[in-house]
Amino acid sequence: MAENSILIVEDERTLRRLLEYRLGKTYQVRTAANGEEALDRVHEEAPDLIVSDIMMPKMDGFALQDALSQEKATRAIPFIFLTAKADETSKQRGMRTGVDDYITKPFDIDQLLSRIDRLLERANVYQSQLDAKLGQDFSERLMPKRMPEEPGYHATFYNKPREYGGGDIFDWKRAGDDYFFTLGDVMGKGLQAKFYAFSFLGYVRSSLKAMMESTRSPAKLMQKINQVLVEDEVMENTFASLLLIRWNPKRHELTYANAGHCRPVLVTDNGPELITYSDMILGLKGDTEYQDSTLTIPPGAAFMAYTDGLMEQQTPDGTMLGEEGVMTCTEHLHTADAPIDELLQRVLDASHNDIFDDDILVFWLQRNA
Amino acid sequence: MSLELKTHNEETVIVRIGKALDFRNASDFKAQCQEQVQEGARNFILDFSDTGILDSTGLGSIFSLYRQVSPLNGQVVFASVSRPVQVVVQLTRTYKVFRQFPSVEAAQDTLA
Numbered sequence: 001m002a003e004n005s006i007l008i009v010e011d012e013r014t015l016r017r018l019l020e021y022r023l024g025k026t027y028q029v030r031t032a033a034n035g036e037e038a039l040d041r042v043h044e045e046a047p048d049l050i051v052s053d054i055m056m057p058k059m060d061g062f063a064l065q066d067a068l069s070q071e072k073a074t075r076a077i078p079f080i081f082l083t084a085k086a087d088e089t090s091k092q093r094g095m096r097t098g099v100d101d102y103i104t105k106p107f108d109i110d111q112l113l114s115r116i117d118r119l120l121e122r123a124n125v126y127q128s129q130l131d132a133k134l135g136q137d138f139s140e141r142l143m144p145k146r147m148p149e150e151p152g153y154h155a156t157f158y159n160k161p162r163e164y165g166g167g168d169i170f171d172w173k174r175a176g177d178d179y180f181f182t183l184g185d186v187m188g189k190g191l192q193a194k195f196y197a198f199s200f201l202g203y204v205r206s207s208l209k210a211m212m213e214s215t216r217s218p219a220k221l222m223q224k225i226n227q228v229l230v231e232d233e234v235m236e237n238t239f240a241s242l243l244l245i246r247w248n249p250k251r252h253e254l255t256y257a258n259a260g261h262c263r264p265v266l267v268t269d270n271g272p273e274l275i276t277y278s279d280m281i282l283g284l285k286g287d288t289e290y291q292d293s294t295l296t297i298p299p300g301a302a303f304m305a306y307t308d309g310l311m312e313q314q315t316p317d318g319t320m321l322g323e324e325g326v327m328t329c330t331e332h333l334h335t336a337d338a339p340i341d342e343l344l345q346r347v348l349d350a351s352h353n354d355i356f357d358d359d360i361l362v363f364w365l366q367r368n369a
Numbered sequence: 370m371s372l373e374l375k376t377h378n379e380e381t382v383i384v385r386i387g388k389a390l391d392f393r394n395a396s397d398f399k400a401q402c403q404e405q406v407q408e409g410a411r412n413f414i415l416d417f418s419d420t421g422i423l424d425s426t427g428l429g430s431i432f433s434l435y436r437q438v439s440p441l442n443g444q445v446v447f448a449s450v451s452r453p454v455q456v457v458v459q460l461t462r463t464y465k466v467f468r469q470f471p472s473v474e475a476a477q478d479t480l481a
Contacts, residue, residue: 187429190392237433241461260461281461284432308425308460322456 003028004120005045009038009052009064010082019051022109023116035059039067042074049120051112054083065099078119082107131191135161138194142169142201148179150249154366158340161359167197167240168307168361171205175212177250182208183363184242184261185307196238203228203235204242218244218257219290222282226259230286239283243305252297252367257290264305265327267334268298272327300369302334304343309358313351321350340364374401380443381412381480383473386420390427399430403437411443414476418449423457435466444480448473 005028010016016031023029030047032038034056041047050068054061061081068074080101101115139161147155157170167186172179182204186197207225215221222244229235241261247254256264260281266273277293297303306326313321321329329346333339340362348354372394373385382405390398402413413434417423435445446468450458458464470476 185425187425187432188392237429237436239429239432260463262460278460279462280465281432281463284435284463284466312424320453320456323460 004048005030006116007032007038007041007047007050009033009035009050009056009061011053011056023051023113026113027116035061035064035067038064042068042077046074046077048123049078049080049116051080051082051116054081062093078123080112080115080119082112135191135194138191138198142167142171142194142197144171148172148174152368153249154368155364156340156366157361157363158344159359159361160356161194162356167193167195167200168309168359169197169201169204170361170363171201173205173208175216177248178216179247179249180208180212180218181245181247181305181363182242183245183305183307183361184240184259185361187239187241196235197240199235200229200238200240203232216246217292218246218255219292222257222259222279222290223288226282226288226290227286229283235283237283239281241281241308245305247365253294254297254303254365255292255294257292259288259290262306262308262311262326263323264303265330266295266297266301266303267330267332268301269334272330274323274327297365297367299367300334301367302339303365304330304333304339305363307359307361309356309360310347310362312358313347313356314353315350316352318352321347325350334366339366372398372401374405376405376410377414377477378481379409381414381477382410383414383416383477385416385418388419389422390420390430391422391424392426395426395430398427399433402434406434406437406441406443411438411441412480413438413443413445414448414470414473414480415445416448416473417451417454420451420454423454428457428461428463431467432463444468446470446476446480448476 006023008016008019008029008031010019011033020029020031030041032041036059052061052064065079068077079099080103081099082103084105100119103112143159147157159170167188169184171182186193186200188196204225207228208221211221211224229238242259243256243261245254245256258278260278263278264275266275275295279290280288311321311323311326315321329343329350333342336342343362372387375383377383431445438445448470449472450469
C-alpha cells in the first residue's frame with residue numbers, strides 16, 4: 001500500500017519540526033503554519049489525515065476544521081486536534097465540530113502515533129470494503145444471468161471474480177437462428193479494470209446492436225469495436241482481448257474472430273484441438289484487420305473458451321500452466337457430467353495452490369452425442 | 370523494482386525491464402517513460418533479457434507507451450525477449466507492432 005500522507009498544522013516552529021521529524025519516519029508529512037496555509041496544502045493534494053493546533057494566527061484550528069467540513073471533498077479527512085487548551089469548553093467545542101480525536105499538550109508522542117494509526121486503519125478498512133463491494137457489483141453486471149437453451153446442446157459458463165482480479169467479461173445475444181457470444185478480458189487489475197470492463201462491455205453491446213442490421217461477421221464487428229476503442233478518448237488506454245463467436249446450433253457451426261485472446265479448444269474423441277487463428281489485441285492499432293474462421297462442432301464434442309486466469313495459474317515449479325497445460329486438462333472432458341468442475345479441479349491439482357490466483361472464466365458449449 | 374533507463378541518443382532510450390513488469394511496477398514504468406517522451410525521446414528499446422513475468426497490467430503499460438509515441442513516428446521495440454515474454458507476445462499477436470531484436474545492440478543499429 002502507498003505511504004499514508006499527513007498534514008501537520010502548527011504555528012510554533014519547534015513543535016512543528018519535531019512532529020515533522022517523528023511522524024516523517026512512518027508517514028509522508030507536509031506542514032503548514034496556520035489554517036490558511038493548511039487549506040492551500042489540502043487543495044494541492046488532500047492528505048489522509050490532519051493533525052492541527054487550535055490557537056494559531058490568521059486562521060485557527062476551529063476555523064480550519066469548519067472550512068474543511070464545508071467541502072464534500074475534504075469533509076471526511078480524519079482530523080486530530082492537538083492543543084494546549086486543556087479546558088473542558090474547548091474540548092467540548094472541538095468534539096462538537098466533528099473532529100475525530102483530541103490530544104492535549106504536553107502530549108506523549110507514542111500516544112499520538114497510536115491514535116493516528118488507529119484512525120488511518122479505520123479509514124483504510126472502510127475504503128477497501130467499499131472497493132470490494134463495488135468490485136463485486138461490477139463483476140455481477142459483467143456476467144449473464146442465464147444461458148441459451150437449444151435442443152441437442154448444453155451451454156454453461158463458470159465465473160469466479162477475485163477482489164483484486166481483472167476485468168473479465170462474458171455476454172451473449174440472440175439474433176434469429178444465431179447466437180453471438182462475447183468473451184474477453186480488459187487489461188489491468190482491481191477496481192479500475194472492472195470499471196473499464198464495464199464501460200467496454202457497454203461499447204461492445206451497443207456496437208453489436210447497431211451493426212447486426214448490416215453484418216453478421218464477427219470480424220467486421222471486431223474491426224468496428226477496435227476502431228471505437230482506439231478513437232474514443234474516454235476509452236483511451238483501454239486494451240482488451242476479445243473473442244466474438246457466432247453460433248448457429250442448426251448447422252452446428254461456430255464462426256469467430258479472435259483479438260489476442262486465449263485460444264479456444266475443441267474437445268473431441270481425438271483429444272483436445274487448439275483453435276489456432278487469432279489476431280491482434282484490441283485498442284492498439286485502429287487499422288487492424290480481423291478475419292472470420294469457421295468450424296463445425298462434431299456430435300459429442302465440446303467447445304471451450306476461457307480467460308487468462310486459468311492459463312496463468314502457477315505450477316509448483318514456478319512457471320505458468322500455459323496454453324498446453326490448459327489443453328491437457330481438458331482431455332476427455334467432452335464425456336464428463338460436470339466438465340467445468342472437473343476442469344477446474346484438474347487445473348488446481350496441477351497448480352501450486354488450492355485456490356485460483358486470478359479471475360476465472362470458462363465457457364463450455366457441449367454438443368450431445 | 371529494478372527498472373533501469375539509459376539514454377542512447379536524443380531520441381532513443383533503452384529500458385532494462387529487469388525481473389518483472391507487472392501490476393506492482395507498471396505505473397512506475399509508465400511515469401518514467403512519459404518523462405522521457407516529454408524530454409524528446411521517441412524510440413524505446415525494451416530489454417527483456419532477465420524478465421520472468423509480464424502480466425496484463427505490465428503489457429498494458431507498454432501499449433500505452435506505444436500509443437503515445439506512434440503519432441510522433443516513434444517506435445517501441447523488444448530486445449532479448451525471454452521465453453515468458455514471448456508467450457505473452459504470441460498470445461496477444463502484438464509481434465506485429467513490436468519489432469523484436471536478438472540484442473539491444475542489434476536494435477540500436479537498426480534505430481540509429
